[in-house]
Amino acid sequence: MAEDVENQYWYNMKTGEVEHGFQSPSVDRVGPFATAEEASHALEVLRANSAKWAEEDAADNR
Template identity: 75%
Template sequence: MAEDPSTQYWYNMKTGEVEQGYVSSVVDRVGPFATREEASHALEKLRENSEKWAEDDARENR
């Protein structure tokens, strides 16, 4: 069974803080993450995903 997102960790893009549960508005948070540590590295993960998706798009459009 999947973890309840309301008890998982989120990264608040507005404040740069890690939060547990639905503390801030959905437009300000990314996640969920299983641990506080994972959430603290949210921006790195988002950058990695963006780079990967851009590479995938470039390959598909050749």
């Protein structure tokens, strides 16, 4: 069964608000997240992923 992304939660990078469903343009939002709580921590998740990927890239280039 496909995920129903229209009914999940998104973090709006422009406003800093959590949204339920597709409320804003896709360029302004990240997600989807299963809960509003998860979406509220979107920036922390993005920072952690970015750091992880940077470390992996550095290790690959050694």
